[in-house]
Amino acid sequence: MSYSIDPKLTRLIQQRFPAEQSAGSFLPLSGLTGLTTKIELAHTTLLARYQPQKKSLPGVDRQREYRILRQLRQTDLAPAVRGYADSWLLLDWLPGEALSEEGFPAALESVAGELAKLHRQPPSGYPLQLQKLLERYWQLSQPSRRHCGWLRALRRLQRIGEPKPLRLALLHMDVHPGNLIRQENKLRLIDWEYASDGDIALELAALVAGNALEPTQQSALIEHYAALQRLDATCLRRQMARWQPWLTLLAASWYELRWQQSGNEAFYTLAAQAWQRVRS
Secondary structure, eight states: OOGGGOHHHHHHHHHHOTTSSSOOEEEEEOOSSSEEEEEEOSSOEEEEEEOOSSSOOTTOOHHHHHHHHHHTTTSSSSOOEEEEETTEEEEEOOOSEEOOTTTTGGGHHHHHHHHHHHTTSOOOSOBOOHHHHHHHHHHHSOGGGOOHHHHHHHHHHHHHOOOOOSSEEEEOOOOSGGGEEEETTEEEEOOOTTOEEEEHHHHHHHHHHHTTOOHHHHHHHHHHHHHHHTOOHHHHHHHHHHHHHHHHHHHHHHHHHHHHHHOOHHHHHHHHHHHHHHHO
């Protein structure tokens, strides 16, 4: 049976929208993790996100995602959450177009503004423990794929320990063009599966590294964000640099496990490139 018509999802929809005459139409969406479905009801459009029991990635927890989105329900930072049950998360569909990669640099000021607003929200109570996350990737990997460079990098980070946070806040931790929806003159963040509490410098460092920002773009982003948050930009840059080795290993571990789980050759290539960055 296709996951898009999972009876558990149908039951959740019927519980949350009892006035609807049917479960609606389902449109599976592409994505890198989990299973995501767009649902068209008579009067509502929804997004359902599933977390499979097998081949789930470390750090992804739909129940945590549900609770964080509930915390944000009085803000305009995230989609409205409609329910959670049996590993299915139900959200309002956000209309609009995903930001293009070409349009991302011009939107960095707006992105910084959205992150500054997010980072002023109360912590969620779900801390991001990056060292334990990296250790979990190692444990889940195939023994034949565990190599000396991976172990050396992991042990080095274990020795030095995570940087002391510059400022703790609720983080999104997956900011890229595909997770930014443009609505008129506003940007909205989607895909909150990695959201948790952590250092604001880690969020900025992940954004820079994950989107391969050029030095001038990085500088503009950091200066604008620092001004909004009343931070010293130089201090913020230094803290971001402390997190960089952690993010480099995290990216390699993520691509490695995704390749092992999916067999997708694209992930194999990305993993090979990421391991080269770890070694260098």
